[in-house]
Structures are given as structure tokens and as C-alpha cells.
Amino acid sequence: MSDHSDHTHDHPHKHRKDIVNRLSRIEGHLRAVKEMTSEGRDCSEVLLQIAAVRKALDNAAKLLLKDHLEGCVVDAVKHGDEEKILADLNKALDHYIK
Amino acid sequence: MSDHSDHTHDHPHKHRKDIVNRLSRIEGHLRAVKEMTSEGRDCSEVLLQIAAVRKALDNAAKLLLKDHLEGCVVDAVKHGDEEKILADLNKALDHYIK
Numbered sequence: 001m002s003d004h005s006d007h008t009h010d011h012p013h014k015h016r017k018d019i020v021n022r023l024s025r026i027e028g029h030l031r032a033v034k035e036m037t038s039e040g041r042d043c044s045e046v047l048l049q050i051a052a053v054r055k056a057l058d059n060a061a062k063l064l065l066k067d068h069l070e071g072c073v074v075d076a077v078k079h080g081d082e083e084k085i086l087a088d089l090n091k092a093l094d095h096y097i098k
Numbered sequence: 099m100s101d102h103s104d105h106t107h108d109h110p111h112k113h114r115k116d117i118v119n120r121l122s123r124i125e126g127h128l129r130a131v132k133e134m135t136s137e138g139r140d141c142s143e144v145l146l147q148i149a150a151v152r153k154a155l156d157n158a159a160k161l162l163l164k165d166h167l168e169g170c171v172v173d174a175v176k177h178g179d180e181e182k183i184l185a186d187l188n189k190a191l192d193h194y195i196k
Contacts, residue, residue, distance in 0.1 A: 013138070013141075016135065016136075016138070019135055020132055020135050020136045023128060023131060023132040023135060024132060026128060027125060027128050027129055027132065030121060030124060030125050030128060031125055033121060034118055034121040034122060034125065037114065037117055037118050037121060037162075038114075038118045040111070040114070042170075042186070043111075043162055043163070043165065043166035043169075043170055043187075043190075044166070044183070044186035044187050044189065044190040045186075045190075046162055047159060047162055047163065047166070047187075047190035047191075047193075047194060048189070048190045048193055048194075050155060050158065050159045050162070050194070051159075051190065051193040051194040052193070053155060054152060054155055054156070054159075054194075057148060057151060057152055057155070058152070060148065061145060061148045061149075061152075064135075064141055064144055064145055064148070065141070065145065067141065068141035068142070068145070071141075072140075072141055085142070088140070088142035088143075089141075089142050089145075091142065091146070092142040092143075092145040092146045092149065093145075095145075095146055095149040095150070096145060096146075096148070096149040096152075
């Protein structure tokens with residue numbers, strides 16, 4: 001298992017594959033936005049597309065968060081080992097939502 | 099000139115190149131986040147990185163918006179031709195900030 005974290009990832013992550021696919025699509029979308037920008041396309045059009053990328057990113061993050069809550073957090077609480085995982089999650093949420 | 103818009107892009111866009119570079123870096127960052135995700139890295143770590151991508155995207159959008167205001171919008175107003183550009187910009191802002 002990865003040593004990047006104190007908790008191991010031995011429970012299932014239902015949406016992990018879906019999240020990876022979403023991130024792939026977002027990457028492609030972002031590449032297209034970059035091309036639009038370098039072609040000198042209208043600023044408002046580019047801004048609209050950046051807004052769409054941002055929304056897709058938020059939805060991927062939401063799915064990741066749901067996975068995390070249902071999998072890692074529930075698992076950690078059941079093992080009486082939730083302190084670190086909740087601290088890490090709080091930190092991530094503080095960065096995400098401000 | 100592109101026919102995607104009613105207004106032409108004959109004024110300078112000071113930050114256009116910077117924005118393209120930023121979008122390139124964000125694309126690379128997003129690719130790394132996708133790899134972290136498919137490797138099963140800790141959810142909070144991934145969420146932190148998605149938050150960083152989102153912030154970088156917001157900063158690119160901000161720069162684009164400044165360029166647009168200083169260049170396209172000022173130009174359109176000077177030519178008494180601001181109606182469409184402001185309508186498009188309002189639409190883009192409505193999508194961006196909600």
C-alpha cells in the first residue's frame with residue numbers, strides 16, 4: 001500500500017474509476033480551452049468554457065468527497081481511528097471552500 | 099479574423115500568452131491529479147490538489163477578464179458598440195459566479 005497516508009485504502013472506492021474518467025475529460029476540455037485562447041477567440045467565450053471546466057472539476061471533487069465519506073471516513077470511525085483522517089479532511093475542505 | 103464573434107480582435111491582449119501558459123501548467127497539474135487518483139492516493143490529498151487546480155483556473159479567468167475589460171470592452175465602448183460585448187460578458191459572468 002502507499003505510504004503517503006496513515007490509513008490504508010483497503011475498502012472499496014465505488015467512484016474512483018468514474019472520477020479518473022471525469023478528470024480525463026476535464027483535461028481534454030482544458031486543452032481545447034487553451035487552443036481557443038491561443039487562437040484569440042472571444043474572451044467571453046473562453047470565460048464561459050473556463051466556467052464549465054470549473055463546474056466539472058467541482059463535480060469530480062464532490063464525487064471524490066462522497067467516496068471518501070462512505071469509504072475511508074466510515075471505515076476509520078469503525079476502527080476508532082478517525083482523528084487524523086478528519087483533520088486531513090478538514091484541511092482539504094478549508095482549501096476547497098473559502 | 100475569426101468569425102466566431104461580432105467584434106474583431108485587433109486591439110492587443112497583454113496577457114493572452116501568459117494565460118495560455120497558465121492553462122498549460124494547469125493541464126499538467128490536472129494530469130498529475132488524475133494519476134494520483136488512479137494510483138489510489140489518499141482522498142484528502144487529491145481533494146487538496148483539485149482545490150489548487152481550481153484556484154489556478156480562477157486566477158487564469160481573472161487575468162482573462164482583466165484583459166477583456168482593458169482591451170475589448172474599452173475598445174467597444176469607444177466605438178459606441180458595447181451592447182453585444184456587455185451582454186456576452188454578463189452571460190459569462192453569470193456562469194462563472196453563481
